[in-house]
Amino acid sequence: MKVYMKQIKMIAWFSENGTLTPFKFQIKDDNNEFITVKIGRISERSEEKLAGNRMMVYRCQSEINGVERQYELKYEVATCKWYLYKM
Amino acid sequence: MNDRIIMHVDANSAFLSWSTVYALQHGGTVDYREIPSIVGGNQATRHGIVLAKSIPAKKYGIQTGEPVVQALRKCPSLVVIPPEYHVYMQCSSAMLEILKDYSDRIQVFSIDEVFLDYTGMEKVLGDPVKVAHHIKDRIKKELGFTVSIGISTNKLLAKMASDLKKPDAVTTLYREEIPFKMWKLNVRDLYMVGAATEAKLMKMGIYTIGDLANTEVEYLRYKFKSWGEVLWCYANGIENSEVKPEGEIPYVKGIGNSCTIHFDVEDRETAHKVLLSLVETVGMRLRHGNFCCRLVQVSIKTNELKSYSHQRKFFVPTDCTNAIYEEACRLFDEAWKGEPIRNLGVRVSELCGNDFVQLSMLEKDYEKQRKIDKAIDGIRMKFGSLSVFRAGFLYSRLSPLQGGIVEDFPVMTSIL
Numbered sequence: 001m002k003v004y005m006k007q008i009k010m011i012a013w014f015s016e017n018g019t020l021t022p023f024k025f026q027i028k029d030d031n032n033e034f035i036t037v038k039i040g041r042i043s044e045r046s047e048e049k050l051a052g053n054r055m056m057v058y059r060c061q062s063e064i065n066g067v068e069r070q071y072e073l074k075y076e077v078a079t080c081k082w083y084l085y086k087m
Numbered sequence: 088m089n090d091r092i093i094m095h096v097d098a099n100s101a102f103l104s105w106s107t108v109y110a111l112q113h114g115g116t117v118d119y120r121e122i123p124s125i126v127g128g129n130q131a132t133r134h135g136i137v138l139a140k141s142i143p144a145k146k147y148g149i150q151t152g153e154p155v156v157q158a159l160r161k162c163p164s165l166v167v168i169p170p171e172y173h174v175y176m177q178c179s180s181a182m183l184e185i186l187k188d189y190s191d192r193i194q195v196f197s198i199d200e201v202f203l204d205y206t207g208m209e210k211v212l213g214d215p216v217k218v219a220h221h222i223k224d225r226i227k228k229e230l231g232f233t234v235s236i237g238i239s240t241n242k243l244l245a246k247m248a249s250d251l252k253k254p255d256a257v258t259t260l261y262r263e264e265i266p267f268k269m270w271k272l273n274v275r276d277l278y279m280v281g282a283a284t285e286a287k288l289m290k291m292g293i294y295t296i297g298d299l300a301n302t303e304v305e306y307l308r309y310k311f312k313s314w315g316e317v318l319w320c321y322a323n324g325i326e327n328s329e330v331k332p333e334g335e336i337p338y339v340k341g342i343g344n345s346c347t348i349h350f351d352v353e354d355r356e357t358a359h360k361v362l363l364s365l366v367e368t369v370g371m372r373l374r375h376g377n378f379c380c381r382l383v384q385v386s387i388k389t390n391e392l393k394s395y396s397h398q399r400k401f402f403v404p405t406d407c408t409n410a411i412y413e414e415a416c417r418l419f420d421e422a423w424k425g426e427p428i429r430n431l432g433v434r435v436s437e438l439c440g441n442d443f444v445q446l447s448m449l450e451k452d453y454e455k456q457r458k459i460d461k462a463i464d465g466i467r468m469k470f471g472s473l474s475v476f477r478a479g480f481l482y483s484r485l486s487p488l489q490g491g492i493v494e495d496f497p498v499m500t501s502i503l
Contacts, residue, residue: 005114050231051108051174052181085114 001070001086009034010082012075022058022073027084037062043070053078057085092205092215093330095237095245096186096222098178099254101199102126102139105178106168108231117166123147124166127155131349138170142254175199181230189222194330202242204330219257227255243326244269246278265324270297277321284318287311296322342376343384344368345432346489351390352428355420360479362415364489365433367476370408371464373435379404379444380435383411385418388430396432397422406441407453408460 009026024038044059054077061070071087098104103126107119123144125137135155147162159165179198186193189212192204205215212218219236226234233255237248240261247269248260260268275285277296291310293299299307300322307315320326344365352358362385373380384398397418405411415433466475476487 003114003116048112049181049229050112051105052177052179052230053109053112053174055112083114 001072003086004084005074006084008073008082008084010073012082020056020075022060022075022082025073025082025084035064037064040068090206091240092209093239093242093245094203094205094215094219094222095196095242095249096182096201096203097235097237097246097249097253098182098199099233099235100139100141101178101232102170102175103141103168104232105175106171108178109171109174111231119166119168122166123149123162123164124168125149125155125158126170127158127167129169178230178232182226182234185226185229186222189218192330192332194332200246202245202330205238216257216259223255223257239324241324241326242328242330243278243321244324247276247324250276260324262324265300266297269324270295270300270322272296274299277318279321280318284311341382341434341436341438342369342372342378342380343432343434344372344489345386345430345434347388347430348428348485350484352431355423357483357485358419358423358428358431359416360483360485361431361489362419362433363412363477364480364485364487365431366408366412366415367488369433369435370406370411370460371467373438374406374441374460374464376438377441378438379406379441380411381437381439382435383414383418384432384434384436385415385422386430386432386434387419387423387428388432390427390429392429393426394430395422400437403445403447403450404437404439404441405444405453406460407456409456410451410453411435 006027010022011024012020012022014020021042022039024036026034026036029035039060040062042058042060046057048055048057056075056077058073058075059070060073061068063069069087072085074083074085075081076083100120103124104120106126107115111118120141121143122141123146124141125144126139127137128135137149137151137153137155137158140149140151144158144162144165147165149158149161149165155167159167175198179195183193183195183201186201186203190203190205190208194202196202205218209215215238219238223234223236226232235249235253235255236257237245237250238257238259239245239248244260244262244265248258251258251260251268272295274280274288274293274296277299280288287310288294288299293302299318302319304316304319307319309315311318346361346365348361352361380401381404382398382400384396386394386396388394399414399418401410401414411433463475472488480487
């Protein structure tokens with residue numbers, strides 16, 4: 001997997017107890033067009049506090065352009081931004 | 088007092104490793120801790136000094152506090168990272184949060200150093216050395232940076248201990264370990280010994296902390312007055328100040344701010360404006376601590392790095408921005424010899440409480456001014472420090488408040 005750390009548009013949902021789950025996201029491809037990816041499976045979720053900065057990390061898997069691919073998403077709590085971290 | 092257990096937690100190359108961890112978290116690929124790198128101020132605004140250095144940079148002889156230009160001459164491939172104070176604040180508070188799990192008596196000594204009073208906690212959490220290792224590993228795992236922890240029976244020895252082994256280490260320095268762990272060190276390594284004291288001690292033939300510890304205390308007192316006795320005590324590991332939890336105001340002797348201006352100041356009006364911006368922050372700090380001051384000092388550093396200062400006493404103690412400003416301008420006018428100015432500083436001292444103030448019939452009545460100061464402080468506390476400022480600063484290229492970096496974290500202090 002390669003580190004991208006690219007900001008993405010995201011739709012996510014919160015459960016009653018505050019658990020945050022990503023649902024689908026949009027990312028610009030090389031031709032500057034948006035690709036929409038629906039999150040297929042979340043295999044692992046964790047929280048990191050590196051440098052005192054809280055981030056939720058999700059390891060996910062989806063079908064992108066007909067291929068099943070694994071990737072990692074990050075949500076930065078302080079800025080409410082979603083990133084495609086690695087793919 | 089002997090059975091106190093004090094830990095001193097010190098983040099290794101704090102600013103540098105904090106910047107690195109933050110960058111790595113945001114997809115950075117270079118670990119600045121492993122290459123020659125520094126955190127340095129902006130050279131364009133002339134704040135270009137080394138604030139922190141990596142361990143590989145240390146090997147090139149780069150020192151904290153030296154100009155970035157000089158550091159680049161020592162190592163041309165050096166990577167210079169700009170400081171990010173908001174990240175440092177975040178790291179510092181996160182470290183504090185973790186430490187709070189181990190004791191309720193915690194003193195924030197500076198942005199990257201914390202004292203922790205572990206006395207009595209060994210009954211709950213166990214052996215201090217084991218716990219220190221646990222703290223160190225937990226900070227490394229959760230926050231991503233390394234710390235050095237010193238353990239001893241007082242704050243001075245704990246601080247000396249954390250300096251002995253870096254990075255990512257736990258070191259003890261109990262009283263019986265002083266002769267073989269601390270005494271062999273250069274006298275400069277002792278807390279509070281700077282270049283001036285070192286030079287004087289060298290002249291007296293005192294080279295190591297051990298030499299100092301074994302010198303007659305009377306002789307030191309003769310040479311350095313009361314300071315000599317403090318030095319002797321420190322060299323012998325004698326120090327018994329409390330770990331002061333947050334919120335308690337430490338004993339303050341004076342409050343001062345200074346700033347390097349991003350251009351050379353050559354006229355009186357601009358210099359007065361800079362003084363005003365400094366007095367604004369000094370005044371706020373003074374009132375925040377509920378102090379009044381009796382002495383004002385203005386210091387000037389020229390573009391050739393020559394420094395001089397001038398000071399005067401007030402008849403009546405004051406905490407009023409305008410009163411201090413007027414005096415600072417008078418002092419400046421008397422002292423300034425007309426050369427281009429690089430750095431200006433204002434310092435107030437001889438502090439006393441502000442609850443009873445002697446009024447004077449011969450002085451200007453500052454009662455109204457004090458009310459306005461209070462109102463302005465309130466507004467700034469609530470809406471940010473730049474919510475109100477003096478119109479004179481409009482289009483002046485100068486910041487209306489100067490001195491200090493962020494909020495209340497001291498970067499360095501000399502009071503244990």
